[in-house]
Amino acid sequence: MIKIYGTCIVGAIAWCAAAQAQPYANIEMNRIYPKGSYVTTQYEMQVGYKKKNEKSSWYATVGPVATDTQFTKGVETQLGGFIGGDIKVDDDVSFYGEIFGTTDETVIIKTGAEFTF
Numbered sequence: 001m002i003k004i005y006g007t008c009i010v011g012a013i014a015w016c017a018a019a020q021a022q023p024y025a026n027i028e029m030n031r032i033y034p035k036g037s038y039v040t041t042q043y044e045m046q047v048g049y050k051k052k053n054e055k056s057s058w059y060a061t062v063g064p065v066a067t068d069t070q071f072t073k074g075v076e077t078q079l080g081g082f083i084g085g086d087i088k089v090d091d092d093v094s095f096y097g098e099i100f101g102t103t104d105e106t107v108i109i110k111t112g113a114e115f116t117f
Contacts, residue, residue, distance in 0.1 A: 021049035026061060040069040046082065058085030065102055078102040084110075092116050 026046045032039045048061030065080035084098030093115055100108040 021051040021059075023047070023049055024059075038070060040067060042067050043075075044080065046080075048082070055088045056085060059083075076104075078104045078106075080106075086114075 024047070026044065026048070028044045028046075030042045030044070032041075043066040044063065046061035046063040048059055048063075050059035051057060060081065060083045062079070062081040064077050066075045066077045068075045080100065080102035082098055082100050084096065086094050086096035088094045093113065095111075095113050097111040098109070100106075100110075
């Protein structure tokens with residue numbers, strides 16, 4: 001299963017590079033406090049490509065994802081990546097989506113709509 005995720009992530013990055021997208025880096029820290037109690041911190045150090053058009057944008061990244069939980073000793077590191085984008089309906093409405101995956105078979109899907117006033 002790890003080979004499948006790795007192949008998909010590397011393939012997405014290669015496809016993006018071929019499309020002459022802009023390279024970028026994203027360094028992010030996420031902390032989770034369900035019901036006010038600390039559970040985990042996730043550190044992401046991603047490099048990737050993004051492309052913005054008049055009506056849409058997309059991006060793909062890959063890099064290490066380090067997770068520190070209150071239940072384990074030390075930090076667990078996996079390879080992870082994002083593929084996402086948005087489509088602008090008009091000047092006030094756009095839809096977006098993102099898929100995140102890691103080599104430990106974690107998958108997170110996020111979708112939504114943005115309305116501006």
